[in-house]
Amino acid sequence: MESLKVQYNDLKSNDNNLARNLGVVYFLWEKVVAELFTLSLLYSKVPDDWKFAVVAPIFKKGSKTDPQNYRPISLTSIVCKLLESIIKDNVLTHLEKFDLIRDSQHGFTKGRSCLTNLLEFMEEVTSQLDENNPVDIIYLDFAKAFDKVPHRRLIKKIKAHGVDGQVLKWIEDWLTGRSQSVGLNGSISDIRPVLSGVPQGSVLGPLLFLLFINDLDVNIISKVAKFADDTKLGRVVSSEADCNGLKSDLERIFQWSKDWQMLFNVDKCAVLHLGKNNKNFQYFMGASEIVSVEKEKDLGVIIDKSAKSSEQCTIAANSANKILGLIKRSIHFKNKDIVLRLYKALVRPKLEYCIQVWSPYLRKDIDILERVQKRATKMINGLSKLSYPNRLRECQLLPLEKRRVRGDLIEVFKLLKGFDKVDYNKFFKINPRNITRGHSLKLNKSRSRTDIRKNFFSQRVINSWNKLPQNVIDADSVNTFKNRLDDFESYD
Secondary structure (H helix, E strand, O other): OHHHHHHHHHHHOOOOHHHHHHHHHHHHHHHHHHHHHHHHHHHOOOOHHHHEEEEEEEEOOOOOOOHHHEEEEEEOOHHHHHHHHHHHHHHHHHHHHOOOOOOOEOOOOOOOOHHHHHHHHHHHHHHHHHOOOOEEEEEEOEOOHHHHOOHHHHHHHHHHOOOOHHHHHHHHHHHOOEEEEEEEOOEEOOOEEEOOOOOEOEOOHHHHHHHHOOOOOOOOOOEEEEEOOEEEEEEEOOOHHHHHHHHHHHHHHHHHHHHOOOOEOHHHOEEEEEOOOOOOOOOEEOOEEOEEEOEEEEOOEEEEOOOOOHHHHHHHHHHHHHHHHHHHHHOOOOOHHHHHHHHHHHHHHHHHOOHHHHOOOOHHHHHHHHHHHHHHHHOOOOOOOOOHHHHHHHHOOOOHHHHHHHHHHHHHHHHHOOOOOOOHHHOOOEOOOOOOOOOOOOEOOOOOOOHHHHOOHHHHOHHHHHOOOHHHHOOOOHHHHHHHHHHOOOOO
């Protein structure tokens, strides 16, 4: 529909037959779809074609020969997705208006992300470690979470959140009578009915899943953070009493999983013991012990027992270098424009994913990331003999170390101005005194005992933030802040 609209606008001025025909097609298509959506909602009926999906298995991690390591993504009707999007937006508006999604959830919600999840959780962990308190983190893994959601229980949960009437009936019909085939290597399996779950790959499915697990952490005392089905809980464990508290929370969550038929895959659950004085307590889910690990991948970031980011830096650099090698082998004419476009789109994001959480402070880790950009700029025709600073000037690039400072400042701005929906008081305290120099949002800096805490996001960024001028702080949007920040050359 959008492409037809664009073509129509481009050709409208010519006043020719093609423009008129496109206009008629666009107008009729829009009218038909609008009428179809109205009837579907009015009678709370979803056409059978909209309930059919072709499932594409997408590899996640581990052995490619194990079917458990593939995510089933449902390819569903595009027209149905348009209506799902309308319903989702209205349900989200209702949920946000009454603040119904718990603060522990960071997935598929406006102003929240993997980054906010990790920052908020690790802020508490690093502050406790700085006070010499041992911390245990338990990472939980649902067994085929999206595929196991029981429909009747889900409908009750949706209604409990105030979604009722024709919308609830439409959702119930959308979930009922679904069918699917699996598509692989050009072949399609036989059609089979879908008796449970919400389709991965649909627009509405993730939101319904959030509603289903929204009360998972009710009456849980330990710190809980969720991103869709990825759930972790952590707590200071200085004594047996602390350990028993974490065990009680774990037992409540396990009981919830049994009550709501959303069982955990205990073999993939793990506990990470942090802190020098950690007593390495054992934890169980039912009769099964949760395995203790030295490190755990949390939303794509390696959380190490030492709380350092060295391994994450190595993995990020290796991944980026692989892409860079592919570019070097595949692109024959390596002019500046082509290489920079590919580098910015495919390589640099590997080095900066959630970087505010794991930004390196050891020189060896800083250098391993910077070497990737050095290699990329050296690939450009005509620049290989220049020094690295000169190559950066030619390419109008910042050193990655400077970009990390820039990224930190942007995240502070988003937190303080409410673009990220996380309470900034969990990270910062604004200086309440009248200050004649600097800007009006200066932050207090507390003392840190350990390097881990001293170099964590909420501590390392304060000096750079307090140096900014008032006109940069007064930006009314993230893009305006970025532009003013880039104009202010000495922010690092």
